[in-house]
Amino acid sequence: MLLHTLYLVGIVAEAMTAALAAGRRSMDWVGVALLGCVTALGGGSARDVLLGNYPLAWVKHPEYLAFTAGAALLTILIARVMHHLRWAFLVLDAVGLVAFTIIGCDVGLRMGVPVPIAIVAGMITGCVGGVLRDVLCNDVPLLFRAELYASVSVLTGALYLGGLHLGLAHDLVMAIAMTFGMTLRILAIWRKWNMPKFIYERDLH
């Protein structure tokens, strides 16, 4: 129940970042709504298509599409004040990342995949939406370049599945994993933590 609420927070946060990215590319209102839906629901859709888990969430619950498109369009109205909300926004985005990750792990477990793949399912749920957003905006995905995002997702998923494996109470494990993931994500943004970069300039051909 709580997880479902946090999921809704997450899709709203993802739809709103997508709307701002759409605005930076001067997309029209249709583009804003579409990019919001693809970004917010694309991670879960990619997971379900890769695992063969039908029907997809938004096919069963068309209201998610309306909700997401609505959040994206609303962003147009409040864009002017969004930078004042920067920190609130990054927190909501972190909530979304960890909620998506845990939901993805749960789907993986329910489908009986090996544990490492359940962690990957969590990471795909948390991260692929942003990759699709960046590809559609003609950017190299941020996920591949900077910030601890995929790593936060993987560590959160590993902690969650590890806790369940140890037989701890489900709600406790979830609370610990989410707190850990959100703290790590927010610290990483605040302290500007980054993974080392690989720079290569030759052309092999």
Place this chain on the structure above:
Amino acid sequence: MLLHTLYLVGIVAEAMTAALAAGRRSMDWVGVALLGCVTALGGGSARDVLLGNYPLAWVKHPEYLAFTAGAALLTILIARVMHHLRWAFLVLDAVGLVAFTIIGCDVGLRMGVPVPIAIVAGMITGCVGGVLRDVLCNDVPLLFRAELYASVSVLTGALYLGGLHLGLAHDLVMAIAMTFGMTLRILAIWRKWNMPKFIYERDLH
């Protein structure tokens, strides 16, 4: 039967626009053929993968691939005169858009998805091919930036499903929806109708 013919018109028109886009990126003949296939058949494939509707159309009918690749390669020969055919071409493209949309709605209905998702299935069928084309050409998809394209598809699908819901004869509803969609699409190009744009220049991070 008529719808099937219009579908073939649509995949030819999509393959030919894709071939011209390939030419603008100086692709080779293989690239022209591949981009033609992805553009013409990508919308229906995306719909079927998202809905879990197997086997895909071109898997059952490999001749669609030959047909599409052939249309793309033929475009290389007639590229020199294509701009004289501009309006004929835009009409064929509009035919394709509405035919794809109605076929997509039908697939959705047949799979028993909720009505709004049947409309979305129509839109995915009509629009995703062009998005894949633009992504593979390293452009921000036109669908997100300009023209009434997704909106024409959604309105056509809604009119079609609304008419069926009212219990009108199937062929009549199809004729009305297609005429409406094509008229709207052609008017939109002719009168340069566009959705309002959202322009945002700050960086949230």
Place this chain on the structure above:
Amino acid sequence: MLLHTLYLVGIVAEAMTAALAAGRRSMDWVGVALLGCVTALGGGSARDVLLGNYPLAWVKHPEYLAFTAGAALLTILIARVMHHLRWAFLVLDAVGLVAFTIIGCDVGLRMGVPVPIAIVAGMITGCVGGVLRDVLCNDVPLLFRAELYASVSVLTGALYLGGLHLGLAHDLVMAIAMTFGMTLRILAIWRKWNMPKFIYERDLH
């Protein structure tokens, strides 16, 4: 068995080219590992999703992900000497292309698709990983622009399926098809064979 070994050679070679591409975009270590996995396993995954062949290889064998990510990360260490290994590397890449192609054809046959679609399944297996790599690096895919790559894959698949159709021994057919494909690929690079290009500069709209 041999084919499985060549498959592993292929995913290592693809992961390593992906790592160098990631380095050219200054991606971080997470990006290098992710791009390696997507490139090496993306072709087979695309084939399986399009054919509805579940579960995907890496879902059943999570060690493929570790293996691929490991090869990509190892490339960071040996990047400095990679250009000395250029030809070894192109040979391994050719091995991967033909092995992927034949595995893809086999999957198609096993699923009972029409013969032309089995060839397409081979081509998707061999080529889509590199397309995903280029899209994520914000390039127009090399596959569409230059080199004999898709064509080598299609000819290899056609030769393989043709040989099986003639009732020749499986291992013999495989050896012939692989030798042919690798020779053609390496000749094409060495002699800089290219398909003719289609260049079109007008804007239809």
